[in-house]
Amino acid sequence: MKRFRKPRASRGDDARTTWMPLPDDPSDQPADAAFTPPDQARDREGGSAAVQALIHGAPAQDSDPEAMPHEVAMERARTLLQALSDCDADTVGHLQRTATTVARVSAALGWDEDRRRWATFGALLHDIGKIGVSPSVMYKPGPLSPDEQAVMRDHVNYGIDLVTAYGFPAIVARIVREHHERLDGSGYPQGLAAEGISEEAKLVMLADIADAMLSRRPYKQALTLDDVRRALSAGAGSMFEAELVEPVIQVLAATPPEE
Numbered sequence: 310m311k312r313f314r315k316p317r318a319s320r321g322d323d324a325r326t327t328w329m330p331l332p333d334d335p336s337d338q339p340a341d342a343a344f345t346p347p348d349q350a351r352d353r354e355g356g357s358a359a360v361q362a363l364i365h366g367a368p369a370q371d372s373d374p375e376a377m378p379h380e381v382a383m384e385r386a387r388t389l390l391q392a393l394s395d396c397d398a399d400t401v402g403h404l405q406r407t408a409t410t411v412a413r414v415s416a417a418l419g420w421d422e423d424r425r426r427w428a429t430f431g432a433l434l435h436d437i438g439k440i441g442v443s444p445s446v447m448y449k450p451g452p453l454s455p456d457e458q459a460v461m462r463d464h465v466n467y468g469i470d471l472v473t474a475y476g477f478p479a480i481v482a483r484i485v486r487e488h489h490e491r492l493d494g495s496g497y498p499q500g501l502a503a504e505g506i507s508e509e510a511k512l513v514m515l516a517d518i519a520d521a522m523l524s525r526r527p528y529k530q531a532l533t534l535d536d537v538r539r540a541l542s543a544g545a546g547s548m549f550e551a552e553l554v555e556p557v558i559q560v561l562a563a564t565p566p567e568e
């Protein structure tokens with residue numbers, strides 16, 4: 310399995326950078342492809358110029374995004390992930406692990422093929438908007454100021470813009486929009502309550518948080534799976550969908566550890 314050279318670990322993502330073998334794995338780069346440091350211009354622009362450039366280069370809109378063929382979705386996801394990997398390969402690893410978990414849990418839950426597919430693409434792209442977050446915020450080692458938190462939270466809006474411009478079905482944009490919401494309304498960007506959050510996003514948020522907890526960060530050690538189970542169970546029913554917690558833990562327990 311090929312790897313990107315791991316750059317500085319970025320905020321909100323982790324240091325384990327294995328690419329999962331997706332059908333059209335975008336990792337066919339040299340094993341030690343050099344990380345390109347973010348440049349000053351991108352930092353000043355807050356990265357939003359990168360989002361605008363991608364949107365400008367998006368393919369023509371399809372007549373029916375809901376009928377997007379799988380191969381087209383893979384190709385477009387690859388384009389977006391490649392752009393993200395140029396500035397933040399760690400987040401790409403996080404996205405691929407989250408997508409793998411969602412694919413496995415949704416299969417275990419018996420979701421139909423279409424629903425599994427788009428939930429998995431939603432997981433694969435849920436943080437794609439981090440392309441638009443200023444590196445000075447993304448890589449800041451200390452706590453974020455309120456203004457910096459606002460910049461970080463913009464990754465949700467950038468992500469919605471990107472998956473919409475690239476013609477993904479509505480549920481993919483919805484997952485991006487809702488992955489930081491919480492059942493008790495304490496999440497963002499809309500503070501939606503449980504009934505307003507899609508089941509797909511409820512699954513993605515659990516897989517997302519679990520991956521973050523299992524990951525080592527510059528400012529914290531990786532938690533064990535038992536720690537993750539305890540933490541997610543503590544929020545079951547209030548922050549997270551209670552019925553999805555154990556299926557996520559079971560899939561992660563069965564996932565082989567990375568080398």
Ligand SMILES: [Fe+2]
Pocket residue numbers: 435436464488489
């Ligand atoms: Fe996120």
Ligand SMILES: [Fe+2]
Pocket residue numbers: 403435436517
């Ligand atoms: Fe995430």
